[in-house]
Amino acid sequence: MNRIDVLGVEFDDMDIVEAVELAMGFMDERRCAYAVTPNPEIVLASRKNRKLASAVRAADMVLADGVGVIYASRILGTPIKNRIPGIDFASALMARMSECGKKVFLLGAKPGVAELAGERLSERYPGLDICGVNDGYFEEEDNELVLEKINAQSPDLVLVCLGAPKQEIWMKNNAELLNAGLMIGLGGALDVYAGVVERAPRKWRKLGLEWLYRLIREPRRIKRMIKLPGILFAALWRRIGG
Numbered sequence: 001m002n003r004i005d006v007l008g009v010e011f012d013d014m015d016i017v018e019a020v021e022l023a024m025g026f027m028d029e030r031r032c033a034y035a036v037t038p039n040p041e042i043v044l045a046s047r048k049n050r051k052l053a054s055a056v057r058a059a060d061m062v063l064a065d066g067v068g069v070i071y072a073s074r075i076l077g078t079p080i081k082n083r084i085p086g087i088d089f090a091s092a093l094m095a096r097m098s099e100c101g102k103k104v105f106l107l108g109a110k111p112g113v114a115e116l117a118g119e120r121l122s123e124r125y126p127g128l129d130i131c132g133v134n135d136g137y138f139e140e141e142d143n144e145l146v147l148e149k150i151n152a153q154s155p156d157l158v159l160v161c162l163g164a165p166k167q168e169i170w171m172k173n174n175a176e177l178l179n180a181g182l183m184i185g186l187g188g189a190l191d192v193y194a195g196v197v198e199r200a201p202r203k204w205r206k207l208g209l210e211w212l213y214r215l216i217r218e219p220r221r222i223k224r225m226i227k228l229p230g231i232l233f234a235a236l237w238r239r240i241g242g
């Protein structure tokens, strides 16, 4: 498979159709593979957080989420062709899974949100079996209970929406303990599926301006976003041999 290095994170450069096929294959293997969708924030954080870097490195699928990653890959002279926002990948995958009645477990977000997301997803993908949900604010000592709850359903897919870097590290630490086909780390996706948070309109997304739309809707994200051009400077520095 074609993997492209962007500042230490190795991305799989594939389109969404190939990604869905690969994911369906992982589900059949049932060894609890996991997918990550790093955005510039995760790429930058991986350079400082060794646990996050190791969790991303061990992932079975690494998809580029965010225009910043694409621009950085171009600056580095090894362009990634396909940007796949994690939520688009998960939606395409669930559409495919609904054709064959596969099971999804939703893990993450504030209490009540995963239930709501489950209801909305069942309406959108009638053939999909939402086999269980759990919020993302459980204590470390309750982790085993969460694992038991998931394993009792033996889902084909687990959406792990605990925010970065928690979700990537959780997937790496728990993959071997889970009876599931595939996990995907998806950040705030359950909030979007539940309708609690609105996604940017299609035009904004096409222009790669989803980040700006989110910033306008949630100005408190400025503290996180102000660091993002850092990925371009880091790529430039690497390219000129710094």
Ligand code: UDP
Binding pocket: 108, 109, 110, 135, 136, 137, 161, 162, 163, 164, 166, 186, 187, 188, 189, 190, 191
């Ligand atoms: N979250 C969680 N458990 C935690 C911390 C966060 O379930 O301990 C959830 C939070 O409620 C939100 C998601 O993780 O639904 C993170 O959303 P954010 O918008 O920060 O993620 P992004 O999409 O930007 O990666």
